[in-house]
Amino acid sequence: MATTDKALTRERDRTPRMASELVDADIHHTLPSQAALRPYLPSRWQRYHERFGLRQVLETQYWVTTTHVQASRVDAFPPSGLPPGADLDFLREQLLDLWGISYGVLNVTEVFQFSAQRGEYGAALTRAINDFTVAQWLEPEPRLRAAIAVTADNAAAAVAEIERHAGDERFVQVLMTLRNEAPMGNRRYWPIYRAAADAGLPVAVHVGGIAGHPPSGAGWFSYYFEMHAGHLQAFQAHMISLVLSGVFDEIPGLSIVFVEGGFSWAVPLGWRLDRMHAALGEEVPDLQRKPSEYLRHFWFTTQPIEEPEHPEQFHAMVGALGVADRLLFATDYPHWDFDAPDQALPKGLSPIDKRNILAGNAHRLYRLPPPQSTGGPT
Numbered sequence: 001m002a003t004t005d006k007a008l009t010r011e012r013d014r015t016p017r018m019a020s021e022l023v024d025a026d027i028h029h030t031l032p033s034q035a036a037l038r039p040y041l042p043s044r045w046q047r048y049h050e051r052f053g054l055r056q057v058l059e060t061q062y063w064v065t066t067t068h069v070q071a072s073r074v075d076a077f078p079p080s081g082l083p084p085g086a087d088l089d090f091l092r093e094q095l096l097d098l099w100g101i102s103y104g105v106l107n108v109t110e111v112f113q114f115s116a117q118r119g120e121y122g123a124a125l126t127r128a129i130n131d132f133t134v135a136q137w138l139e140p141e142p143r144l145r146a147a148i149a150v151t152a153d154n155a156a157a158a159v160a161e162i163e164r165h166a167g168d169e170r171f172v173q174v175l176m177t178l179r180n181e182a183p184m185g186n187r188r189y190w191p192i193y194r195a196a197a198d199a200g201l202p203v204a205v206h207v208g209g210i211a212g213h214p215p216s217g218a219g220w221f222s223y224y225f226e227m228h229a230g231h232l233q234a235f236q237a238h239m240i241s242l243v244l245s246g247v248f249d250e251i252p253g254l255s256i257v258f259v260e261g262g263f264s265w266a267v268p269l270g271w272r273l274d275r276m277h278a279a280l281g282e283e284v285p286d287l288q289r290k291p292s293e294y295l296r297h298f299w300f301t302t303q304p305i306e307e308p309e310h311p312e313q314f315h316a317m318v319g320a321l322g323v324a325d326r327l328l329f330a331t332d333y334p335h336w337d338f339d340a341p342d343q344a345l346p347k348g349l350s351p352i353d354k355r356n357i358l359a360g361n362a363h364r365l366y367r368l369p370p371p372q373s374t375g376g377p378t
Contacts, residue, residue: 016100018341020355021371023103023362025301026206026259026330027095027144029137030109031129032086040128040135048121054113076334084334085109088141095333096143099341102359102371104144107175107259108133111149112208115177123157126150130165138170145366147175147204155188159195166199172366173202173257177209178231184238184256185245193247193254202255202299202365205238207231235261236269243273243294244284255365256298260332263300267321270295295321299365301330302357303339307346314346324353328362 031037034053038046070084077083078090085091096104114125126149133146148171150158158174165171174196182188184205196203214220215234221227235258248254273291281287300323308314318324331339345354362368 017098018100021359022099022101022341023329023359023368024101024331024333025105025328025362026303027104027106027333028085028109028335029106029133030083030085031132032082037128037132040131041124045121045124055116071336072334073336073338088137092141095331101143103362103368105172105366106133106137106144106146107204107206108149111175112177114149115151115180115209117151119154122151123154126161130161145170145172147171147173149175150192152176152180152189152192155191158192162192162195162199162201166201173204175204175206178205178207178234179209179213179215183241185241185247190247193251197251197253200367202257204257204259206259207261231260232262232265236265239266239269239298240273243291246284246286248294248297249286249288254297257301257328258298259301259330260303261300262304262306263321263323263327264306264317266295266298267317299326299328301328302344303330303332304337305339305344311346311348315348325356325361327357328365329358
């Protein structure tokens with residue numbers, strides 16, 4: 001009898017917690033160690049990487065000094081002793097299998113460091129981390145998809161990396177960090193956008209990175225809390241820059257995914273842009289539409305989701321932005337602010353909106369096949 005009880009317990013443990021299909025748009029995998037990158041680097045850059053390491057000019061001064069080591073959940077450290085997000089078997093158990101995830105999109109942690117490395121060194125590192133992702137994550141686990149990591153401020157190398165992986169359907173977006181040398185509407189980045197659009201890939205912009213500038217418009221932060229709450233400043237600046245630059249008129253197939261930036265702020269920002277366009281539009285006479293109409297090019301992940309005190313305010317916000325068909329569910333695993341799929345979305349969403357946010361929108365954006373073809377749980 002005891003053996004039967006244990007078997008039933010194990011069977012229940014393998015039953016996914018979510019009955020509906022689920023696509024996770026933001027999972028962070030990482031290297032088990034810097035030495036693990038060696039097989040994927042040319043010999044020249046192996047020697048360079050071992051001797052000189054990485055330039056540390058990132059916001060990691062806040063990120064690594066939180067009470068949450070490596071900004072991770074306290075239960076996300078695998079029994080293997082590897083860092084959180086470095087053990088595929090443990091990630092399967094704790095995330096993919098537990099929640100019955102059909103697809104998970106990997107955004108590699110190292111891009112936030114590698115994007116700060118200039119020249120061919122940074123390009124070599126991003127090529128290597130993409131090859132590592134294929135060999136160690138995508139090939140052994142068919143439920144996983146990934147972003148192509150690029151160094152945004154080396155556009156030629158970024159374009160080459162996009163073109164190198166464009167034919168691989170397991171790569172579903174291009175990954176840029178939030179903070180680079182210039183706002184995203186700057187024409188230095190347009191070749192990246194053209195390459196992504198030509199490949200049918202959205203460009204994801206993820207919290208992280210720094211180019212030597214203060215991470216806020218007012219200077220350097222004093223607290224991790226302050227930094228975490230203040231990410232939206234950079235997302236707003238990028239949205240304004242992208243809209244006013246006219247990039248969407250020249251590259252109409254371009255889609256931008258804002259990851260971990262929230263989305264409620266986009267509603268009043270669109271209103272503000274339209275109001276100011278009435279007074280200052282002659283400065284950008286080539287725009288073919290009202291600024292707010294370009295917001296249809298933007299997609300947003302749910303984590304960290306805005307949670308007003310009164311649920312009806314959330315529904316009004318989503319309706320005002322018209323964003324229910326452009327919200328992508330995300331857990332942010334394995335980080336401390338992980339959103340559990342059965343608790344993340346506010347109550348009262350219509351069944352169709354809930355299905356779209358949990359999976360349908362991601363299927364459309366990333367052109368994912370039906371989950372039965374992945375070999376994972378259905």
